[in-house]
Every structure is written in structure tokens, then in C-alpha cells.
Amino acid sequence: MDCSDAILETPAAAYELLLKSAIAIPLSHYLAAALFCFIVVLYNFLEFHFLQDLLTGFRGAPIFLTYNTSSEIYHGVVSKCRTLHGRYLATPWLSNPHIQTSFLNFFGRPPVFTYRRQMFHASDGGTFALDWLLHSDVSGVAVQNDNVLAKDDATPIVIIIPGLTSDSASPYMKHLVFGTAKNGWNVVVSNHRGLGGVSITTDCFYNAGWTEDVREVINHLHKEYYASPLFVVGTSIGANILVKYLGEDGENVPIAGAAAVCSPWDLLIGSRFISRSLIQKLYDRALTIGLQGYAQLHETRYTRLANWDGIIKSRSVRDFDTHATCLVGKYETVDTFYRRCSSSAFIGQVSVPLLCISALDDPVCTTEAIPWDECRGNKNVVLATSLHGGHLAFFEGITGSRLWWVRAVNEFLGVLLSSPYMHKQNKRKVLGLILLLCKLRSIKAPIST
Numbered sequence: 001m002d003c004s005d006a007i008l009e010t011p012a013a014a015y016e017l018l019l020k021s022a023i024a025i026p027l028s029h030y031l032a033a034a035l036f037c038f039i040v041v042l043y044n045f046l047e048f049h050f051l052q053d054l055l056t057g058f059r060g061a062p063i064f065l066t067y068n069t070s071s072e073i074y075h076g077v078v079s080k081c082r083t084l085h086g087r088y089l090a091t092p093w094l095s096n097p098h099i100q101t102s103f104l105n106f107f108g109r110p111p112v113f114t115y116r117r118q119m120f121h122a123s124d125g126g127t128f129a130l131d132w133l134l135h136s137d138v139s140g141v142a143v144q145n146d147n148v149l150a151k152d153d154a155t156p157i158v159i160i161i162p163g164l165t166s167d168s169a170s171p172y173m174k175h176l177v178f179g180t181a182k183n184g185w186n187v188v189v190s191n192h193r194g195l196g197g198v199s200i201t202t203d204c205f206y207n208a209g210w211t212e213d214v215r216e217v218i219n220h221l222h223k224e225y226y227a228s229p230l231f232v233v234g235t236s237i238g239a240n241i242l243v244k245y246l247g248e249d250g251e252n253v254p255i256a257g258a259a260a261v262c263s264p265w266d267l268l269i270g271s272r273f274i275s276r277s278l279i280q281k282l283y284d285r286a287l288t289i290g291l292q293g294y295a296q297l298h299e300t301r302y303t304r305l306a307n308w309d310g311i312i313k314s315r316s317v318r319d320f321d322t323h324a325t326c327l328v329g330k331y332e333t334v335d336t337f338y339r340r341c342s343s344s345a346f347i348g349q350v351s352v353p354l355l356c357i358s359a360l361d362d363p364v365c366t367t368e369a370i371p372w373d374e375c376r377g378n379k380n381v382v383l384a385t386s387l388h389g390g391h392l393a394f395f396e397g398i399t400g401s402r403l404w405w406v407r408a409v410n411e412f413l414g415v416l417l418s419s420p421y422m423h424k425q426n427k428r429k430v431l432g433l434i435l436l437l438c439k440l441r442s443i444k445a446p447i448s449t
């Protein structure tokens with residue numbers, strides 16, 4: 001009675017009592033509470049989603065599709081894709097975008113197979129490798145021929161454009177290549193210049209907006225394998241290159257359909273994003289180390305063409321682009337390079353069926369850059385976004401040996417192939433262009449003689 005009266009009477013007495021009780025609690029209890037708070041903060045800071053997955057009974061989250069309501073590509077193709085109308089659930093022990101993305105890069109559990117290599121010589125003297133995996137290589141029907149592919153083979157061909165500093169040996173590439181070949185297609189990875197163990201043979205390097213090599217490879221394959229429909233899949237920076245190419249050439253591409261996975265979309269927004277927070281800066285550093293590794297392979301040329309000292313001292317992708325990409329590619333400033341090469345500005349002109357896939361928790365290519373309205377504005381484009389997945393990871397299944405996006409892309413290409421919606425190159429426009437060139441030449445001819 002005395003005690004409670006005292007509390008009611010003076011606040012000072014109440015605080016004293018509180019302090020006494022606080023002191024009476026053992027230190028270990030405080031430590032346990034602090035540890036619990038720390039774990040909660042860390043769980044949220046690192047974007048774990050195991051509890052959410054558990055509470056939703058491991059059903060995963062639905063895929064969100066963005067498209068123009070009158071899009072034939074949606075109604076005729078994507079609406080028939082079960083993967084895109086299902087849900088994505090991350091592998092439970094990888095239920096975190098950073099862990100997924102790191103696991104993919106350090107382990108990745110790629111399927112084991114060997115490519116058939118073909119060297120490609122570009123018109124400017126540049127050289128790079130085309131790495132093939134044929135359907136017959138993985139189907140068990142071993143038809144060993146020295147020629148990479150018979151010219152009149154009508155098996156559809158999927159051309160793959162890898163991400164920044166990735167090549168055909170990267171784990172996610174192997175998942176995509178193997179999955180696609182198993183599905184009945186012939187697959188070819190168009191490695192970037194200076195990667196895949198091939199030396200640079202001219203002063204021209206690839207960059208995020210370099211579409212010339214893709215264009216040449218596609219035109220070459222179209223001429224060489226005239227009977228095969230051609231499809232293209234770009235990943236990360238490769239997706240940016242792909243969409244930019246499709247936008248630049250519009251109707252005039254010999255491509256039946258395409259998929260852009262985890263594209264950065266807007267390089268300027270992307271550059272601001274990865275230099276903002278602590279975690280993103282780690283990705284920035286990792287990408288820079290990759291770029292510096294690439295530069296080391298071609299040191300003599302970079303020393304002559306760019307600022308070698310700056311390259312070595314680069315702490316971010318932006319630094320690297322300042323000291324290397326802008327000087328080699330002759331861009332006035334880094335921002336000019338980013339603005340001109342961002343694929344979001346080209347999506348409106350894409351004239352082939354295009355499936356875009358992005359994860360909303362992608363730690364490298366931010367959702368801030370996704371061109372939602374532009375995707376809705378173009379009837380050829382369907383954008384699929386998932387809540388989770390990280391950057392190019394999307395591991396699924398309890399063993400984490402499959403990537404969801406590989407399955408989604410393969411289903412989309414398969415449905416597209418058996419639909420009437422594959423794109424056909426506008427031959428009349430090509431003819432018009434040839435006629436125009438002939439005219440220009442005939443006008444020029446009398447002047448030059």
C-alpha cells in the first residue's frame with residue numbers, strides 16, 4: 001500500500017522504482033533483446049523475405065503483367081503462357097535478393113556442357129566468338145558433324161546477348177543456353193568483344209549502347225540460315241543493347257521475337273541508384289572490379305586510347321566510364337553516354353514481339369528506371385515484373401538448381417513460335433532502302449568521275 005501510494009504521489013519516486021526494477025533485470029536479458037532488435041533491423045535492411053514466404057504458405061507472389069489492353073501479343077501469345085500467369089516463389093534458403101544474386105555469381109549451379117566455337121569477323125576488323133549449343137547436342141541424338149549447322153536446317157535459332165563483363169561461360173548464361181537447347185532450339189551466344197578469351201583486334205570496344213555487333217551477327221545468321229526463324233534474348237546490359245537495337249531498326253529486323261531480362265533501362269537513373277546507398281555501392285564496386293579485370297586483358301590498347309591511371313584508380317562504374325568508355329567511344333561526358341544509350345528511349349519503336357522481365361527487388365537494375373508507360377504504349381511489348389528474384393537470379397525449387405526466368409522466356413518463345421504473331425521483316429522497306437541507295441550512288445557517280 002505504501003509503495004503504490006508513493007508512486008501516485010511523486011513522479012520522482014515512480015522513476016526511482018522504475019530504475020530499481022531496470023537494474024534488477026539481468027544483463028543477459030538486455031543483450032538478448034538487443035540481439036533480437038538487431039536481427040529485425042538486419043532482416044529488413046538486407047531485404048530478407050523468408051517470413052513473408054512462410055506466412056503465405058510458400059505460394060510465392062503473382063507475376064504482374066503490364067501491356068496495352070489492345071495488344072495482340074498479349075492476347076495471342078502471353079495470355080497462353082502459364083509461367084507468366086503463375087506465381088514465383090524463391091528457393092527458401094535463397095529468399096533474399098542479395099543472397100540470390102551473389103549465389104548466382106559465385107556458384108550458380110550451371111549445367112555442364114561444351115560449346116562449339118565459331119569466330120566472327122565484323123566489318124570493321126573486330127573479332128569475337130559465337131558459342132553454339134545445338135538442340136542435337138543435348139537431345140541425346142548424337143549427330144556429330146564438323147559444320148556447326150546445316151544451312152537449310154529450319155530449327156529456330158536463339159541468339160543470346162550476355163550482360164556486362166559476362167560471356168558464354170557465366171553460370172546464368174549456361175542455365176539459359178542449356179534450357180533453351182533442351183527445349184528444341186539451336187542456341188548461339190554472341191560474346192562481347194574482348195571477352196570469352198578472344199583478343200581485341202581493333203580500337204573498338206563494346207559498351208552498353210553498342211548495337212553494331214548484334215546487328216551484324218543477326219544479319220549474318222539471317223543470310224546463312226535462311227530457313228530458321230531467329231529470336232534474341234538479352235540479359236542485363238545485353239537486354240539494354242537488344243532493346244536499343246530493336247528500337248533503332250524498327251520494322252527492318254529479321255527477328256521473329258525477343259526477350260529482355262533484367263534490363264537496366266535507363267543508365268543515368270541506374271548510375272545514380274548504385275551510388276546512393278551502402279549496399280548498392282558494394283555492387284558498384286563489384287561491377288567496377290569486373291570492368292577493371294576486362295581492362296587488364298586489353299591493357300596496351302586502353303593505355304593508348306584511354307586514361308590507364310584513371311582506370312586503375314576507378315572506384316565506381318561511373319569512374320570507369322569517365323576514364324575508359326567515354327574516351328574510347330568518343331562521348332563528351334558520362335551523362336551524355338548514359339542518356340544516348342538508355343534503351344528506355346527506344347522501346348516505343350520496337351516492332352517485334354518483346355517480352356521484358358524484371359524483378360522489383362533487383363539490387364543492380366532499379367525499378368525506378370522501368371519504363372511502365374512506354375511499355376503500355378507499345379502493343380508489341382509485354383512487361384512481366386515479379387516481387388522477388390534479384391538480378392538475373394530467380395532461383396526456384398528446393399534444391400535451387402533452376403532459374404524461373406529461363407522457364408518463362410522459353411515458354412514465351414515456344415508459344416510465339418506456334419502462333420501467327422512472329423514478326424516478319426518488312427521486305428518492302430528494305431527494297432526501298434536499296435533503291436534509295438542506288439539512286440544516291442547514281443547521283444554521286446557523275447560528280448566523282
Ligand SMILES: *[C@@H]1O[C@H](CO)[C@@H](O)[C@H](O)[C@H]1NC(C)=O
Nearest residue numbers: 068069070373376377378379
Ligand atoms: C495502347 O495503344 C494505342 C494505340 O497504339 C494507344 O493510342 C494507347 O494510348 C495505348 N494505351 C496506353 C495505355 O498507353
